[in-house]
Amino acid sequence: MKQLPGFVDKQFPNHICLLKKAIYGLKQAPREWFSTFSSYLIQYGFHSSSTDPSLQLFHHNSVQLYILVYVDDILLTGNSSEIDKLLYALHSRFSMRNLGPVSQFLGLQITPTTTGLHLAQSTYASSILHKASMVDCKPVGTPLPNKFLHDVKSDALYKRPEHYHRLTGALQYLTITRPDLLYAVNFLCQHMHLPLQSNYNMLKRVLRYVKGTLSLGLPIQPSSLQLTGYADSEWAADHLDRRSITGYCSFLGHNLISWIVKKQSSVARSSTEAEYRALSTAACDLIWLRRLLAEFQLLQSEPTKLYCDNVSALTLATNPVFHAQTKHIEIDAHFIHDCIRTKQLSVHHICSQDQPADLFTKSLSSTRHLQLRHKITIQPSIVILRKADKDK
Template identity: 50%
Template sequence: MVTRSKAHAHQCHISLKPIDPTEPKSMKSALQNLHWQQAMRDELHALHQNKTWSLVPRQADMNIVGSRWVFKTKLKSDGSIERFKARLVAKGYNQLEGLDFHETFSPVIKPTTIRLVLSLAITKGWSLRQLDVKNAFLHGHLKEVVYMEQPPGFSDPINPTHVCHLHKAIYGLKQAPRAWFDRFSSFLLQIGFYCSPADSSLFVFRSSSHTILLLVYVDDIIVTSDHPSHLSTLITKLSSEFAMKDLGPLNYFLGVQVSHFGGGLFLSQHKYAKEILAKASMTDCKPIGTPLAQKHHLQLEGGPLVNATNYRSIVGALQYLTLTRPDLTHAVNLVCQFMHQPSTTHFQAVKRILRYLQGTVDYGIRLLSHSSLTLYGFSDADWAGCPDTRRSTTGYCIYLGANCISWASKKQVTVSRSSAEAEYRAMASAAAELTWLTYLLRDLGLSSHSSPVLFCDNTSALHMTVNPVFHARTKHIELDYHFVREKVAAGALTTRYVPSQSQIADLFTKAVSKDVFHRFRSKLGVLPPPPSSLRGTDKDIF
């Protein structure tokens, strides 16, 4: 019998293809276009104006890193061209640790923090503004001595053999993100902000009259305040120190489209999802109702091997899509477990995710304005769900009022000897996330009088959270036992039972039927673009 899978077997070999073939691949081809010529001149003008380097004679004992041009067409959220960007980049892979770089780590804002702040702002009716720093990395001061080749095609006519002694950071250097963050955070601390201990990329300014929250993700910035006039004052201060561009009300951030409607905010990655489908040559595929077959039986041995590079590219792109699509989290987590040696069976699972994405390409997550600021969560586990290792899968989702702000699906690090143990370990993971979110809310000045509630559908695990008797069967999970038990005993966490048919976290642990999947998906707030008159409350969750 010639089945559909056999007839279209060639579709397993999905290949990523570039979206925009017009971007030049070399400086020679870029010089043939007036747009790119001007873009390179603008970049050099910014570098010279910023006094990024000074030319010095070349010495034999110098470690000189190369430089090259990178070209990118910047697009608006609707896909139209915004501008042509040419960037001079250092070949940082030529740097030597201990000589021209030391520390490189630079913090970036967590997605959960972004969703929490957006939920808080929309609930309280605060204005949201977006800022962009032009050539952000160029503002960072270098502590090390770094030498770089002159820009290709733009060598100094008087000193063509000289090299650039860098005084400021430049894109491509290993320490550039850290240098920029140090410079920017130091300035914020000088003008009265303090850094949140729970998330070092969240800065808070609080006074008796107003509050300002600032989120930093490299050179993209979100600011919100209970007084719009103070936002304008802050933007003026930032612009006096950095080349800052005010992009107005928040509408497009880190590839996420933010649209306002009558009931709150709608976050979607519609444009990014379409790009994934286009890169994978799946724009004309037939949609399907769920991203994972209910009886998929995915395991390490899955038939003939396929091109691992293509597999990793597609799955890596899908990972970023889970920023606004919690309904994809478990399926993407599952296919990520076969990155090292993907087979045709695993690729078929990826194709199914893409087919599901085709039917829900415009879906996103809603953050409702008519919501409380109560923190609660759901945790669940699929006991011994992995056929290869017999390890369990942890899943949880956490709400701030009516809005889902955090979710996860991950394999547990050890084998659980019972379903109660697996559920208890899942509760420990959810409790840790709830604890962190409690600290984050406290940094924002929002201390709740009631403790967060964690819902679980396993009565044995719930009994373990309140029973002070140390049973023999639980002594090997002492660490998690003490963590959850002490939180409950201290009143910092409340655990409650929820029926399995209302356990939303079930979506993050295993494949479920289509009806159950769609019902839980709507509870997570993953829906199509809303009409402007939509309203919602916490009651929508149950």
């Protein structure tokens, strides 16, 4: 560290300080803190997750403990009274506060319900509306209009690009519990480098949708522990570069746990190719989820089912014979072949009308958007009112 003003050594003014302890606020401080904390947990008996470096796991006989660390915010859970013993050990080594049962974590509101938990970010969403001066705006039923054309030549640049950047970046974090916003936010993020006035108008429409759906979030309820995935794509969705959009979501039982919206890296020559690339993208995420669940001792004994609504793409995924129509596809897109051959995944057909990943590939009508939003289990939190005591 450079010598502080007023404390410069006159004999060695160009020397720097060798730190023996990390100072809060420096770039290396979070890394040093995590290294110190994780080293102590490893001595206690934990081991680091190979799929998520911020996750620490403890397994001994029937005792299971899990710690998730994000800088100085720590989430601890387990199935035994061993938690109290661990908390005592942590308090004796570190200056920490036990905040009790989780209610908030990194801006996420975690509300107990009669059937499980409800994850939401209504307070954070309200702060975004306040920053945009749209607290009293009129709500709309969908994030984006059903059909719209983007004419770059006749559109003017937005005069406050930094304002567009802040609001769009804030909406990105909101998609942690609001996957119904993901396609719209992905569209807005594609214009971060040069936002136009029409892009800002779209941003305001997304905020109007947020205004009318502040209470929405993701429920977590007891269900089966079977992992399933759904992959879809919209061929040549972007009218400027003609690239397709990949949409994917996965469920653990009835609980939505993962979702992706991504523009494909190259132009697909057919809808089959676009769907095939979406399958490969989904396969990568499902393999990672299978490994993560295995570390939670939730082994997936059967091949994970991956659903797609394109019969030709399913045929291409299961048929190892390459021909002239597929030789231009990159090798990484054929990753799904090995997943099927090793029986980690199995691909199945689903009707387009029942495809939940359709929500992540295009803007939809209000009716269709509401139908798919319900299908991926997004719902408002249920507030349970207790009857007032008669003596009060």
